[in-house]
Amino acid sequence: MRPEFPRGIRNFNPGNIRHAKGVRWQGMADAQGDSEFVQFTAPRWGIRAIARILITYQDKRLAPDGSRIDTVREIIERWAPPSENNTNAYTASVARALGIGPDVGLDVYDFDVMRTLVLAIIRHENGPGPLPGGQWYGESIIAEGLTLAGIERGAKHGAKQADTDWRPA
16 A cells, blocks of 8 residues: 555545554454554455444434434534534535435435445545545445445345245245
8 A cells, every 4th residue: 555545545444443442343454553543454344344333323322412313413523523623524525425414314224325424434534536536445345345334235224024935844
């Protein structure tokens, strides 16, 4: 990896996820040469980690008002706190990428929503990449990372599969 690439790209951690005491990520490199940010073995694992964090936000964390985290503003305020980031600019950038207002509810289990969120976070964290649309990774790597996180195109979150086709032998 070329040293002029952003740190998140060099670390295969395009979301710039920080080390947290006791947290071991799937796909995390054995040797962690960056004391601040997690290093992964391949981009798909860093993308998976972004998606898993966003799922955790929606399912298990609460926004400051006590509601679940389900808007761009709430996600970005948690992801990139104002003490370290220009959260308003970050929020506006991600909302613009999604084509929605910053306070509109969204579902991170929706493949297209998650894909757009992840791409917008990667771009904001690392700047524009060398691929078309300013991206750092091609569609197959993004889709692979999302699949590893349990987000697949066409799969519906919470939808129960009918068991009417099952018959005992």
